[in-house]
Amino acid sequence: STRAHRLGLLPTDSRSLACQRTMGESAYSFSLTTFSPSGKLVQIEYALNAVATGATSLGVKAKNGVVIATEKKLPTCLIDETSVEKIVMLTENIAIVYSGIGPDFRVLYKKGRKAAQAYYRVYRELIPIQQLVRELASVMQEFTQQGGVRPFGVSLLLAGFDHVGPQLFQIDPSGSYFAWKASAIGKHMVNAKTFLEKRRETSRETGRVSAPGREGFARGGAAPSKRRDARSRRTHLPRGSEPVWSLLPPPR
Amino acid sequence: MARGSSAGYDRHITIFSPEGRLYQVEYAFKAIKTSGLTSVGVRGADPCVVLTQRKVPDKLYDPESVTNMYAITPNIGLVMTGIVPDARASVKKLREEAAKFKFNNGYDIPVSYLAKRAADTAQVYTQHANMRPLGIAMIIIGIDVEGEKKVPQLFRCDPAGYYVGYKATSAGAKEQEANNFLEKRFKPPAGSNVAVDPKLSHDDTVQLALACLQNVLGADLKANDIEACVVRHDNLAFTRLSADELETQLTALAERDDDIAGRD
Numbered sequence: 001s002t003r004a005h006r007l008g009l010l011p012t013d014s015r016s017l018a019c020q021r022t023m024g025e026s027a028y029s030f031s032l033t034t035f036s037p038s039g040k041l042v043q044i045e046y047a048l049n050a051v052a053t054g055a056t057s058l059g060v061k062a063k064n065g066v067v068i069a070t071e072k073k074l075p076t077c078l079i080d081e082t083s084v085e086k087i088v089m090l091t092e093n094i095a096i097v098y099s100g101i102g103p104d105f106r107v108l109y110k111k112g113r114k115a116a117q118a119y120y121r122v123y124r125e126l127i128p129i130q131q132l133v134r135e136l137a138s139v140m141q142e143f144t145q146q147g148g149v150r151p152f153g154v155s156l157l158l159a160g161f162d163h164v165g166p167q168l169f170q171i172d173p174s175g176s177y178f179a180w181k182a183s184a185i186g187k188h189m190v191n192a193k194t195f196l197e198k199r200r201e202t203s204r205e206t207g208r209v210s211a212p213g214r215e216g217f218a219r220g221g222a223a224p225s226k227r228r229d230a231r232s233r234r235t236h237l238p239r240g241s242e243p244v245w246s247l248l249p250p251p252r
Numbered sequence: 253m254a255r256g257s258s259a260g261y262d263r264h265i266t267i268f269s270p271e272g273r274l275y276q277v278e279y280a281f282k283a284i285k286t287s288g289l290t291s292v293g294v295r296g297a298d299p300c301v302v303l304t305q306r307k308v309p310d311k312l313y314d315p316e317s318v319t320n321m322y323a324i325t326p327n328i329g330l331v332m333t334g335i336v337p338d339a340r341a342s343v344k345k346l347r348e349e350a351a352k353f354k355f356n357n358g359y360d361i362p363v364s365y366l367a368k369r370a371a372d373t374a375q376v377y378t379q380h381a382n383m384r385p386l387g388i389a390m391i392i393i394g395i396d397v398e399g400e401k402k403v404p405q406l407f408r409c410d411p412a413g414y415y416v417g418y419k420a421t422s423a424g425a426k427e428q429e430a431n432n433f434l435e436k437r438f439k440p441p442a443g444s445n446v447a448v449d450p451k452l453s454h455d456d457t458v459q460l461a462l463a464c465l466q467n468v469l470g471a472d473l474k475a476n477d478i479e480a481c482v483v484r485h486d487n488l489a490f491t492r493l494s495a496d497e498l499e500t501q502l503t504a505l506a507e508r509d510d511d512i513a514g515r516d
Contacts, residue, residue: 027382032267043268050272076431077439080295081447083364083407083417103375103413106368148381150267153274 028148043151044144047173050153051185054099055086058184058192059157060200061168066159068097068168071186087247091116091126093161095245099186100154100173108152112136129160133169133177141175155185159245265381276385277378280411283387284334290424291320291333292464293391294434295406296457299484300393302331303461304424305469306479321481321492325350328363328394329481329490333424335387342386346370363394367407367415375413385411389423394490395483402485419449422464429468434460437511454484458493459505460512466505475499 033043057070070086087097090112098105115135119127136156144151156171170185171177182200184192262269266276291304308315320336322343323329328350332339349369353361370390377385392407408423409415419438422430437460438448452460458480466473475498483490493501505512 027380032265032381042270046268046270046272048272049270050268053272076435077447078418078420078431078434080406080417080419101412103371103378106372106413107375107379110372143379149379150274150381152379153268153272 030147031145032148032150033144041144041174044174047151047153048155051100051155051173052187052189054101054154054186056184056186056188056192057086057097057099057157058182058189058196059097059159059168059170059180060182060196061159061166061180064166065161066166066168068095068157068159070097070099089245090132090158091120091160093126093245094129094132094158095160096156096158098154098156099189101152104152104154105156108136108139108154108156111139126162128162128164129158129167129169130164130179132160133158133171137171137175137177139175140171140173144174157183157185161245266378266385267381274378274412277412280385280387284389284411284423285425286387287334287336288425289320289333290422290426290430290465290468291331291391292420292422292430292434292461293331293393293406293408293418294420294452294457294461294464295393295404295418296452296454298404299454299457299482300395300404300406301457301461301480301482302329302391302393303458303465303478303480304331304333305465306477319479321479323490324366324392325354325360325394325490327360327483327488327490328366328392329483330390330392331423331481333389333391338386339388339390342370342373342388342390345373360397362396363392363405363407364396364417366394367392367409367417370409371413371415374409374411378411378413387411389427391421391423393481393483395485395488397488402488404483404485420460420464426468430464433464433467454482455501455504456512458482458501459508462501462505463512472506473502475502 033041036042055071055073057068059066059068068087072081072084072086074081074084087095088109089095090109094116096109096112112132112135116127116132119131136158140152143149151173153173155173158169158171160167168180168183169177170180170183182196184196261267263275266274269275289305289307291302293300293302302321304320306318308318320333320339321329321331324343324346330343332343346366346369350361350366353365370392374385377383389408389410392409394405396403396405406418406421407415408418408421420434422434438450440446440448461480462473462478465478475495478498480493480498481490482493
């Protein structure tokens with residue numbers, strides 16, 4: 001049966017998106033994320049450290065929509081920046097951004113898209129955001145318990161607009177998730193969150209939210225390094241308002 | 253509270269270290285350099301070219317069988333730098349992916365999607381402890397045909413599962429020097445943020461790649477010491493440049509006296 005698995009002939013269990021076997025019959029049968037004597041799951045803590053070294057991302061919820069943004073600073077001018085996708089659409093009313101390990105993010109948003117499609121296939125309706133969040137969080141939790149794998153090194157910010165209204169969720173490598181009015185993840189999250197706490201008002205419209213969002217970026221992302229040029233920082237600001245999200249052009 | 257003592261297995265398998273690093277992935281990057289070769293890829297307005305050093309380690313080898321360039325489909329090819337057996341295994345898998353795509357969807361796999369599949373496979377090895385990452389970096393080139401438009405593409409995939417499109421890039425032992433050389437030619441002028449797109453012609457693209465490799469290796473290249481492959485608008489197939497063509501380009505490069513030749 002492992003040979004059949006390798007050839008992709010056996011159907012994958014659709015209920016558990018995480019349990020897709022790739023090549024290698026001898027996957028570890030024991031979990032690599034285990035309790036330390038003090039009761040901590042250190043692999044998850046280390047995963048959070050990996051997230052904390054990633055580029056800052058933040059999200060702000062408004063009365064009529066949600067804004068998410070991320071720092072997109074490319075390491076070299078040789079990169080074709082149109083090929084770099086840091087903010088990604090899951091459905092027409094849900095978008096997602098991350099901080100941490102990019103390749104891990106790709107795996108998660110692919111699973112997120114498939115989960116949304118699977119829901120649509122059954123109900124012919126767009127998946128409610130909380131349900132999609134629960135699916136993704138459940139995947140992330142499985143990788144903290146399943147044998148032979150490490151946790152995902154990303155935190156996710158999910159922005160969407162459904163029948164409940166605009167919502168912003170954060171999912172951590174442990175699989176725990178919370179709804180936020182505004183949040184930040186990644187390198188400068190502490191500064192950014194402090195800024196957001198002071199400047200936010202719940203009644204703001206998205207147009208007026210994206211300005212503090214961008215500013216929260218500039219302020220929160222201000223590093224002591226003098227070489228950082230504010231002009232070189234580009235932000236993507238998709239917003240989930242109405243059932244459609246859109247990518248805003250980079251600020252001048 | 254553990255303070256960064258990686259006394260566990262984090263150096264042996266792909267689990268997190270206390271700082272949140274993946275040591276096995278970092279070691280895989282070092283393994284790429286053990287081959288001692290350097291490869292360069294440049295995307296021009298018309299063609300894309302990949303170029304690599306060629307060392308035939310033993311005179312008894314059949315020189316025609318020594319190559320690091322592989323065609324994945326007739327129109328998409330790549331150069332692999334690093335551990336050759338890992339390269340061959342990866343090429344085999346990518347060829348299967350491309351063929352399966354064509355069979356299931358009825359059209360040729362786009363270059364970006366092939367690069368994504370390569371990178372996603374590499375990511376799996378960084379997350380599943382029972383499989384090590386592969387010690388290879390690949391530079392993939394091809395031309396996507398969208399109706400009337402032909403868009404040249406160049407992607408680089410690495411053991412971390414990271415992939416991105418490039419205007420020019422390199423891999424291997426001297427990739428840092430090669431990237432520095434290339435950056436000087438693609439850097440936006442001081443005070444501007446607009447990306448530079450020099451729209452290089454076929455000859456310019458090939459000669460830029462040759463100039464880059466020549467510069468980092470510190471010696472003039474001979475046609476036998478390198479291998480190069482291109483894809484072009486009027487010939488979409490992943491084609492190897494013959495020794496004569498390489499000689500022509502090398503001679504033309506030697507006679508140039510402008511920015512591309514880079515005699516800095």
